[in-house]
Amino acid sequence: MKDTHLIRVRVNGREHELAVESRRTLADMLRHDLGYTGTHLGCEHGICGACTVLVDGAPARACLMFGVQADGRDVATVEGLADGEDLSDLQQAFSDWHGLQCGFCTPGFLMLAEGYLAERRVQDGGEPSEQQIRDVVAANLCRCTGYQGIVEAVLETARRRHAREAP
Amino acid sequence: MTIGTSIPRKEDPRLLRGQGRFGSDFARPGQLWARVVRSPVAHGRLGPPGTARAAAADGVVTVITAASLPPGLAIPVRLQVQYADLTGYLQPVLAAGTVRYVGEPVAVVVAEDPYAAEDAAELVELDIEEAPAVLDAAAAAAPGARALFPGGNVAADFALGYGDVAGAFAGADRVVEIEVEIGRHGAVPLEPRALLADPEPATGRLSIFGMTKVPVFNRDLLASLLGMDETLIHVHAVDAGGGFGARGEFYPEDFLIPWLARTLQRPVMWVEDRAEHLVAVNHSRQQVHRIAAAFDASGAILGLRDDVLHDNGAYCRTHGIIVPELTVAMLPGPYRIPAYQGRVRVVLTSKTPCGTYRAPGRFEGSTAREQLLDVAAHKLKISRNEIRSRNLLRADELPCQRSMSTLGTDVVLDAGDYPALLAKAQAEADRLGYADEVARGRRAGRLRGLGVAAFLEKSGLGPQETADVVVSRTGAVHVFSGGTSLGQGIETVLAQIAADALGVDPDQVSVVNGDTDRQPFGGGSWASRSTVVAGSAVHAAAGAVRDRAAEIAARMLEAAPGDLISERGRISVRGDPGATVTLAEVARATAPGCPHLRPGEPAGLSARRRFEVAHMTYPYGVHIAVVDVDPGTGGVQVLRYLVAYEVGRAVNPALVAGQLRGGAAQGIGGALLEEFCYDENGQPQSATFMDYRMPTAAEVPPIDVLITQDSPAPGNPLGVRGAGEGGVSAAGAVLASAVRDALGLAGSVGRLPLTPARVQELATNGGGR
16 A cells, blocks of 8 residues: 655746655656656765755755655756756856766756855855865765866856855 | 867756756656566575565566576677686576575566565565675685686686796896785766666567667677567667766676566666665776886896786676786886786686776786886885886887787787876976975975876777768768767767868767667777777768768869868858858758769768777876875875876867866775775675765865877877776876875885775885785
8 A cells, every 4th residue: 555645846946746655755756757857866875966956945865855755845956957048157167167977966966066055145155265165066976077177167156156246 | 170179068968957868767658667686695506586475566567587588598708808718607697596696686576666666576585595605816716715616716817928037037136026906896887777678569679778888789689689680679879877897788687678678568667776786787906916027237127927816706797808808918008028927817706796997907907017116116226207217118119019919909009108208297297396295294294195107008999980970951960970978078079070070060060879770880988999999980981971072062063072172061162252052052962863963873961981990009198196194094185186198189188188087086986995895704895885985076186187199199090099098097006106105115005995994004014015
């Protein structure tokens, strides 16, 4: 007997209502029930961070959350970053700095970075340093790039956003 | 010209938007999900698994064991070398009678839903009478060892070499011998494997999503195992989350999932989880080297010998014995070695079987050889740079043929200037302040060390690769290549090569890799071959299309083909800007019935060309690193890291740098952190990412890169040398060198990875062996 719940969740601003088994992970729900396959599963035990999404604005491992825990909440995935034809500033920076190769970990790093950048903005984190960015980037695993392009891309985006928003 | 410029990658927009299509992203109506049941013990007699409870579980469609399959199915070796007969050591697609490692497939459950399949897999009852595991290669190779196979535990024992080695050692002023052990680790791409097989009842065809690396080979092998015509199998191009040698080889699941789909006549999807991946996919690297060199009084090498024990795990898989072969064939590296013998024993143990991992054999061999040179320099009282520059082959000594073969081709070091690159690397490290940083750290009381290592790579393995270039009615250029996209950016590189040959913008070129219908003769992407051999094939095919387009345009413009120039997608008469046609117009003029198409000429603007090459090309490089050793914890922090690499010609320099940086990061993992450990019963102790420790941004420093293009490869029209493996090749060597320097050891570091516990022991007891 399956234990199924009817939930409402907002993903990238769009409302979804669906029945989900209680044990189904948020990652599987996003990928297989709602079609957001940009959220990737690299380990399913919360280490690699490829499945990182934002839940109510904060980075979360979608493999360690159940879909039902997203009931009534706001989820952001990689599919929501670009504005139509235009890549976001962060996505463009990843391309400019060669911050991706196979691209499997990339959605997780993008969402991790967006969560961090949003938190910086709230807390007025001042001029970002490479060491700060490196500490954040160390939360996720990448097997292709050696992290350098990822660090550079997030650092440049942080600086640009900081300069834009500084009084 | 776009070759030589770092144009943005064609792969990036889809991957950045989450619109990549990886194996597990596909779905088909009515799709079933498979779950593989794996042996929980390392060695034992396997009775028929009890499947009744699993088969009766909710949502389960079928449960299969070896008894369900045609008998005797085993996965053959893809690359046969050194005439080794490995038929007694091949892996069955499902274990029958015996299990030989934890993780070996013994049954498959197929269900309507992945959760149901995973639940039911736990209901399969395994009847295994446990036998002692054999975990140590030396013990397994010793006389009287418990035999894992009727033929014994040594699958192959062979030597490569040349010259009078005994004479060289007998006449030496000094002989230096050390032992170096390389830890078991592996590729571990971030995307676990995934495979979808979809039968088409109307045509009898089978569509496969998720096979990469060598799709045409895998298609042909699958066809023969299934008894099908190979053209009825269509392996589709997909994105792949990293390969590094391990992904895309033919594993048991590559037979089981298509067989199930065909038998059930329903699409079957299988996605492995990480815990499975770490025990199922090829491990690599584990070797013990007893290596010795004979020197004259000036420090010149007279002879080199190595005795290698290679732990291949439980079976010989698709790679057969190429990793041990490459180890001894490439061991002399870039040095002048008048006499050499490398012997290797390929030993089977009760662990996950092995295959290639980025720079197979070279990571291991370079670590042993460079550590030997460091110890020898100390004993000969000359500097580490001096011993290298004295023994590196000079430019005037190349080409250098060594009387050995590997991967079925003779070892002929093609061209280059090895001492010049060592000097350039040292100058670059000085410019970047490496030596100052060492001096500063030591003055501050730190255990700081500098490492240096030189290495030889190999790339561009032929003997052939095929490419098709087709121009469609819109003027779009389509490249159908035999390479595969594993994240390396090969779509972009091939687009640049085609664009330059055709005189169009790379935006006008699309590249499809790894689709067996579109390119049925592809050799795949491995051994740093694709830019060299796929690139050369694309270069030839695009050149043929350019010539054909000029021929048609000449008819359209009533000009001589020799008077035409092709640029930016237009063909014009030289000196007459008004007389011009677009590539699209030319393509349309080749449609059947067009007046410009002559009787007997084939319609369409396209060409298929094959590039053939007898020998590989040999890139080379130098790694230099600075490390700190924490005397309290034994932790090693990499502070600076330089990769200097001769690439012949960089098609896209940013992508070359990316390959080198990513490789160095993996090498730091293998040298300091990553290891597949087992307990005394053969239970894997590195079965999660908590225990198998891949480097993060906290462990990998910014990697300095010096790409040189001083020595274009003579063996291909582009002069390219391949860039896939130069970042990782000498990482074990340079970090061993740096840690040895930091600790002031007289002997060798002995063993990689240099984990805190081992470094502490070295700091306490000194190096040795």
